[in-house]
Amino acid sequence: NQLHGCLSIMKFIIFFIHVPFVYSEFHTYITSYTGINGHTIPEFSAVTTLDGRQIDYYDSEIKKLIPRQDWMKEFASTDIYMWKEDTEIRVRVQQIYKNNIHVLIQRFNQSHGVHTYQRMYGCGWDDETGASEGFDQHGYDGEDYVALDVKQLRYITPVQQGVITMNKWNNDTAQLEFLKQYYQHECVNWLKHFLPLRKVDLERRGSLSFRNLLRSKKLLPNEDGTFQKTSTIIIGPDEWEKNQFVCVVEHKGRTFRKILTEDEIKSNNSKFNSFVNFFIIFIPVHNSECKMCIWECNSFQLCIIFILT
Template structure:
């Protein structure tokens, strides 16, 4: 929470989240309420949902609509639940107006611009089946209270949060409800959205051989594939070749697909004496590229291919952090 909320002091709505592939998935909802004189164009209340660090919906107090941010969310928005979640955000918007007023009183703030933020959700590992929930609240970029889901109790790092934690910890029915939500319902929704995303994104890799110049390494670049599991192998005269090979990590593309590279650094005469092939395996299919298909800067028709590929490799994923409220029971009241 410290890293997340400290950034909120400078940037409220757009926060960089590094997206690193793993078997773990995260489903996060964030509400942000601003009190006082706000900047033009920045709404008083906003809510965003993210799945694995990528925004999937958005709501704020100005547009007053829940907007899907991914094409694969179209199936979800066609159902009755989408309307229900829009109404939930409207209710939370009204509740948070009260919450931030109470917080200002607790911190002895009578005027000025102040922020209240709640971030909650769950993580799930599709290999081990392990899951973990979290529910954190912050005020003016600092920790306020947080729910220890394992111990099933709220904790606070500040004196002003003691009244709230005492009140919430005495509501055992609410705590049991949250336990069930984070252990089951939240994970079920996470898995549901993963299935919707997979159907939409499942794609075969686009494979290219890229080279800056005759003496430069040859990069086998596989991109635009989903799911992320992929194998890249260099073959020398039909046999697997592992020397002078630099295998890159799986990286995300902006559209939710993935990319990976494998570079082969050998002298030009080795290319002339032997037959090298890059072999990419994905979802039971095999894709091959030979030396005759190398794109390099000496060929004008391919002058920009390598540069574009490099840019895509280093381009960070910048996502808007917002809220996903699948939690129907509102616990933000003081």
């Protein structure tokens, strides 16, 4: 389902690059937090992407927000105060996520071990129709925990352990109003603000992220304890004959690239279009009453922290 697919994106972000410029009419601006207990390093990481491409990164080891694109470096240098504030947001989230994982371990009646708590939030905007949408999802150990239905402005949960959290947040009108304003206005405004900055940088380099993931299957377990995920992109013959495609996978601050050959792009699915399937295997890292923390800020990130107590 949609929520499961979105939560899967927390673990891997896949996008494609090719030359020359390709027009993209639907844009996304997404931030994801991942907290991990145990002796894993780093125990917390945060990533923000624009149209599937990482624009900043933070983790509990480096303890500072790092711009990942040249244009983002320029943006960070023009407003040092805001960049510092966004770093502080992640520091606060890092501390709170340690507590959240401890609470969820008790709520799910689990023994100590490696567990993950994740949140992914952001918005999408169609620059042709002007339509926009927001999303905000919390996950635990790779499964849906609580999610915000932005249109209905109500939280939902697929698990019994999330009912207390859901009810608590649904009764917090101040929090809901804050999120409503963010997803209807602020998130999209920042997305629109960043697009021209990225465009200038792309025109300088002569390439663009080609984000056309049409099919993305859910995570499936393997017998050896790893997981797999398959994503499919449709590429027209005029595109693969004239351009070089590179599959790029970003995971926990590391980037993996693979240049796709013509044989890999071609398939027998259609005589008009080619389907490229990417089979990815990765190792898993393995409510409670909730409070909310909001402080006054002018950040380009969502100034809100969810605390499980």
